[in-house]
Amino acid sequence: MTNSLTYLYNVYRQQLDFFNSGATKGYEFRRAQLQQLKSCIKKNEAAILEALQKDLNKSAFEGYVTEIGTVYEEINFALKNLRKWMKPKRVNTPLPLMPSSSRIYSEPLGVVLIIAPWNYPLQLNLSPLVAAIAAGNTVILKPSELAVNTEALLIRLIAENFDPAYISVTTIDGPTMSNSFIKTNTLGHIVYTGGEAVGKIIMAAAAEQLTPVTLELGGKSPCIITKSAKLDNAANKVAWSKFTNAGQTCVAPDYLLVHSLVYDRFIGKLKDAIVKMYGNDAEENPEYPRIINTTHTERIIALIEKEKLLYGGNYNVASRYIEPTVLSENETGSAIMRAEIFGPLLPVFKYESEQDIVNIVSENKNPLALYIYGEDQKEIDFVIEKIPFGGGCINNGLIHVGNVHLPFGGIGSSGIGAYHGQYGFERLSHKKAVMRTATWFDIPVLYPPFKNKLKWVKKLIK
Template sequence: MKEASAIVNSPLEKQSAVFQAQKSFFNNQETKSYDFRKAQLLRLKEMIKANEQDIMSALAKDFGKPNFETYVTEIGFLYDEINYTLKHLKSWMKPKKVGTGLVHFPSKSKIIYEPKGVTLIIGPWNYPFQLLLAPVVASIAAGNTCIIKPPEETPHISNLVAKLFPQYFNEEFLAVIMGEGKVVVPELMQNHRFDHVFFTGSVPVGRIIAKMAAEQLVPATLELGGKSPAIIDEKTNLTVAARRITFGKLINAGQTCVAPDYLLINEKIKDAFVDELRATIMEFYGISPTESKDLAQIVNQKRYDKLKTYLKEGKIVFGGAFDDEKRKIEPTIIEGITEKDSLFQEEVFGPILPVFTYKTNEEALEFIQKNPDPLAFYIFTSNKKTENYFLDRVRFGGGSVNNTIVHLANPELPFGGVGNSGNGSYHGRAGFLAFSNEKSILKSGTWFDLRKKYPPFDQNSMKMIRFLMK
């Protein structure tokens, strides 16, 4: 493991100076034009392009991430998001004409999308580059200024972000505030009133962020987590399902908010499917997965030690080995988990996959509802009736049928949680809307003004209004 430079808390004086500078810059209408927004998005892409190798190197030092995985999930993802936003930004910015009822004649209505102002974006450690900057893309597109707080758990990439951004952006528009989240985030949020806060992270910290935002009536988008289930119906292609579940579960060593947290397998195919999983894991990572360069390490010692405690629960039917020096844990399949176990109650966030069985769809649904509102939901089936049964009854943020995690890579789809797994959504136009205020405008002509809609009212006034509003 490579030692990183320490993360230093940005002093209060800098926090206040940056906030006030961004407030003034925004109030001067500097960020509102299409040309300005386009230029900043292109500059962001230029920054990433020019520093791809440094970004991949930093993430390798923090995570041991393979370059292919880093490019797909951290860099290429952002290129797609920026390109999609640039393609559609001009149309998103246009006022939207909407209908107007006859009762308002002669009038017409529209919605203007205006930027909110100074935004705060707090990034997580599991995808510390992409999940920090994807909301920045949306905020820039909507015409805001941004203060971003990278995660302290991944010091190499966070220090690189702090180094690069001042080279490409003025702090009055986009600034980086560094430090421990538990210190600098309360300082930022309690001493300044932001116009929008965007947080990606755990449910417990999300509650704290929501409370601080609510105290100042600041709108907040919360991208949290939860126990995302994957159902394996008896009518599915087991080989394809095993590949797609293994990929979705083990990318980033399971440290993905939308990774399948546990499997619910129809008991008729349970043994056959577990065999497929074993074979697929060995195909992907070899007979000694901790030696594989394609399996990332666990982010830090605290998380590593926590994951190792899970290995003491239930019965390991595959894997279970670990490498303390490399901070790696083998992909592990565990059966026999009870409702009292941590693996049942907590989001796993690692390469450990609990397996449960069910007999009927009703039984599977009842099981899922014990950990409600997952961020993601996956169903593998060729039976349309079964597919619709679960999609109609399980409340979740987003998901896939016969696949895992890929739904979040489609900018046409809003990405976000529901209930315990979060509030609000982003990606593509949904991100633009999240950082915009939809200003409603009704404009009335003066060439006609019906007298009977004003006092004093008479019987004809009532007849008229009943005709118009019936």
Template sequence: MNNTVAPELATALERLRGHFHSGATRSLGSRKKALKALRSSIVAHEEEFLAAMHADMRKPRFEAYLSDIGLLLGEIDQALEHLEAWAAPRHIATPLALQVAESVVLREPLGVVLIVAPWNYPVLLLLSPLVGALAAGNCAVLKPSGEVPHTTAVISRIIAEVFDPGHVLVVSGSGATVVPALMASFRFDHVFFTGSAAVGRSILALAAPGLVPATLELGGKSPAIVDRRVDVKVAARRIAWSKYFNAGQTCIATDHALVHSSVLDEFLDHFARTVRKAYGDDPQQSPHLARLVNDRRFDMVRQYLTQGRLVLGGALDPADRYIAPAVLTDVSLDSPVMREEIFGPVLPVIPWSELEEVLAIVQRNPHPLATYIFSSSRSTQRFFRDRIAFGGGCINHCLLQFGPPDMPFGGVGASGMGRYHGRYTFELFSHAKGIVHASTLIDHGLQEPPYTPFKERVLRRVL
């Protein structure tokens, strides 16, 4: 395999480095100008984005605006509002032993960063990290997913309209060939990747030779835990929403439901009613249900339907990449549907009776990216919140942890490394440079040789 980029791309990459070194991206004014231009272009092309996401995976208009456009505009607005505070020098206390001096932490841009995005939320997961990178004063290379060509075309067009190619550059093509070639040909100052754990490991391996820092936003088997002390109807409705939003193709979707055995039948009944109310008797005709992104994904998810007792849905149409919202019971914990991230509209439901049972089931897999705890008992909420290691989650709801722009988002262990959103993205793409500014008006020289008993006594008192 040829792990080098074409000469014209190599030149473009060096242009990015030169643009950064010119200082053109450092001033707060230039950063705000870039963010405002990006925001204006997104608003101007909103209808094109919505149409493109529908063409790529039948994403409902409401879901596309909520998850890709609305959240992104909120990120830009927050960055514009708080940028001066984020970038301001932060003065910190100076120990007595270091006086006379003052200490300050400066935030500086990293340089040229690479952002590699997936197909499931193709606008948000590419441009949200870009917002923080621009706010911090960086140049960026964007690698959108090749699985959503209509959306990628719109992204490429607006980036070319808004930014000088020396500031932000879009590189298209197969990620399996393009990303290794990019990282072998050019040392990025940070790599931000969203996708599967398997590809995340490859990204880390590619970053290692150049000691390139990397942020990995991955996934995992995120459970929804339903206690017997809860409004079961509300729990069923909210879990169904999280499971079938974007046809289950969400890294923080409910992967499976762990339901207390005493409310299992009630949960299944309310769940089925919720699905019928949301999508009708024939969900394939509903405009509110997305499709699986490609045939490979369809073939993978359809296999899960045979790994338990199908109690809801499961109708198939390969030509439409359609799988009806499905629920499985009597599922073996050793089956692939309980060992692999499902990433589709199939929900295994597992009963439990004791709290420790839930821990044992969750701990069979690597740390999940999310966990959702449904209980009206504060002690039960705290038990699962504190005993399960997960990236983030909700109590009595699902997915909402992605929404607050001030809340850090990211995984733990195999579900990812690094945090972003709002200020956290700004700090991720900037370097905290510590400076101690010492006075020359008073030069006591206590720290310099010769080291006398008097100096040692002073040292012991001030340290």
């Protein structure tokens, strides 16, 4: 049983033996496994899209673009570059250390544990899996039990296509995973995507064995509409980036900061954009997603203050529906601003100066993402230089996450470490430093006795 601790221990031991055999380290093996993963997804696209629709009411378009397509991009990029990534990299050697040459070898870490959330239940399991395969590791996947249909599908697909001694899925509960398994086993690495509170628990458990971690934790990501923004474009991009997956996206704009000079016009255009994308009644739109379960639906609804409504506010708990909702906000300490919303509510602040932006964002430091819309480069440079954040976009939203050439990760409370593309390969590899010295010449200055030698060292190192 995949939810048995005994099963998990057995899988771990099998994977450790398989890894130690060296079977995962060769280029041809890694390439073949990446191709197998892609083939598996290709053959099961319809089943994947059906599972995503059942779990989150994702349309086929949104499911393909945000889940399947992003994984294809990761696989294709890894296949194209894997040989180059694996090749030892020659680096410079200082003159005092001659005659030597220096290289860095990328070495796999061992058994990698991937703990994924429910909001992108395919992508956030398989994107880090691609990195782990490319880096030459074995993998234990822990999907979220909340995305029931996608979890069941992943269990089947992985079991049918990969030896459990190489890649396996566990459904063991979170507390058992942290308190029993992570604390007592020497894992090569843990990749966790989810909330900050659980991230702290996993990091504390990992510390018992000094297991390295990558934590993608989210946070309150600001979106800034400057007075120089092209408002029609900004409204479309904000509506799309916020209400994709009904706001259940770790890098979704969590709140807006709109300059007072364009506030009224922008709010009007944002309302128009929402209606254009989802209709006057989004509940009747078959392409508008649903909240993952009733508990999360009720949590989000509790944040709606009717006196602050600018648009929306309707909901249906039974069908897990919450309308795209825009609210006016002026308190950084309000309930909606104390934690990541992770739903289709968008509070909007009005600001006057660049310092207002810094003051408001500093109440929720180190966001995972930041977005700024505008044409004034000085304003853009000010925000990028003054505010620490994981990653983001200028005049767009979300799309930086889809660029395999960019690292994806947080800073401070929004995460530790980054992956995607080569950054995932690097993150799940150890950089082994090796220096080779020629034997045709020996430098006696390094050996005792040291009398009269310091002056020669100072000539070389000063």
